[in-house]
Amino acid sequence: MLSLDEFKTSLTLPSPLIPFKPNWEGADKVLLYVKRDDAIHPVMSGNKWRKLSHVFTSSLPKAVVSFGGGFSNHLHALGFACYQLGIPFTAIIRGDYSAAPSPMIKDLMQWNSCIEYVNRVTYKKRGDSAYLNELKLRFPDAVIIPEGGSQALALRGMRDMVDEIEIDFDFIVTPVASGATLAGIVSALNKRNGKVGTDFRSIHKAIGIGVLKGEGYLEGLVEQFLPAFQYQTSWHIEHSYHFGGYAKAPSELQTFCNDFNNAFELDIEPVYSGKAFWAVKDMLAKGVFEDGSRIVVLHTGGLQGAR
Ligand SMILES: *Cc1c(COP(=O)(O)O)cnc(C)c1O
Numbered sequence: 001m002l003s004l005d006e007f008k009t010s011l012t013l014p015s016p017l018i019p020f021k022p023n024w025e026g027a028d029k030v031l032l033y034v035k036r037d038d039a040i041h042p043v044m045s046g047n048k049w050r051k052l053s054h055v056f057t058s059s060l061p062k063a064v065v066s067f068g069g070g071f072s073n074h075l076h077a078l079g080f081a082c083y084q085l086g087i088p089f090t091a092i093i094r095g096d097y098s099a100a101p102s103p104m105i106k107d108l109m110q111w112n113s114c115i116e117y118v119n120r121v122t123y124k125k126r127g128d129s130a131y132l133n134e135l136k137l138r139f140p141d142a143v144i145i146p147e148g149g150s151q152a153l154a155l156r157g158m159r160d161m162v163d164e165i166e167i168d169f170d171f172i173v174t175p176v177a178s179g180a181t182l183a184g185i186v187s188a189l190n191k192r193n194g195k196v197g198t199d200f201r202s203i204h205k206a207i208g209i210g211v212l213k214g215e216g217y218l219e220g221l222v223e224q225f226l227p228a229f230q231y232q233t234s235w236h237i238e239h240s241y242h243f244g245g246y247a248k249a250p251s252e253l254q255t256f257c258n259d260f261n262n263a264f265e266l267d268i269e270p271v272y273s274g275k276a277f278w279a280v281k282d283m284l285a286k287g288v289f290e291d292g293s294r295i296v297v298l299h300t301g302g303l304q305g306a307r
Pocket of ligand 1: 045047048073074148150175176177178179180181182272273300301302303
């Protein structure tokens with residue numbers, strides 16, 4: 001078991017920001033960087049740690065309960081952090097994997113997590129107040145964290161990520177699923193963009209890459225996290241790169257990821273980062289970015305999910 005300070009020392013923070021020079025069409029006309037949140041920790045997925053970082057402060061939770069699917073990067077990161085810090089953790093998992101636990105669930109078991117499999121009907125109630133009240137009675141000391149770690153506190157962790165970026169940039173690109181990561185980036189950029197006289201300059205813009213089919217729905221998720229702010233950083237979500245839906249990975253995407261992993265020093269996987277980098281490659285070829293644009297691609301991690 002580690003103290004919070006010891007645990008935090010095991011993280012690579014600030015995460016590296018590296019120049020990225022692929023030989024892709026159009027890539028020579030812009031400056032690309034990768035913010036390597038995948039490098040924060042070898043076990044925990046980068047953006048899931050960011051979203052949880054403000055849960056683990058000096059007043060550590062006495063116990064933690066959270067929700068996710070059988071391959072969830074969030075449960076994986078949370079289970080690991082709780083194990084390291086000696087905090088009892090209960091994972092409520094959608095579906096019954098008891099006969100064939102996924103690699104993620106096997107890790108949780110090794111980390112002494114308590115695992116509860118629930119059916120889809122029960123899982124659907126994960127946001128309902130009556131169900132959450134029942135859980136509070138069963139786990140009176142526990143902090144209950146929503147699916148994906150996506151809660152208001154998560155935005156703070158994402159703001160820390162943006163604050164680490166010391167260079168000037170025009171665009172930051174991130175994959176989007178529950179929207180909290182993009183919302184945290186936008187709220188950080190609201191501050192960074194600032195107001196000049198009466199004008200709000202949206203110098204730094206955010207582009208989300210939807211990893212699931214959800215035009216309109218994903219924007220709603222992001223907006224729900226954003227305070228009504230008079231001056232909003234310009235952001236939008238691209239919806240042409242979900243490849244058929246969440247975790248759908250046709251062979252062209254698999255091949256892209258394999259080629260990428262062979263060619264570059266960093267690795268991607270098809271659920272999140274593969275779609276984000278594919279999108280960047282495609283947008284470069286289409287000339288979406290003005291010449292000279294400085295583009296930061298956020299590598300959110302998630303390589304465990306690919307197992
Ligand atoms: C969960 C996850 C995302 C999506 O983040 P949201 O805040 O849910 O939009 C992106 N990348 C990885 C690796 C993830 O695990």
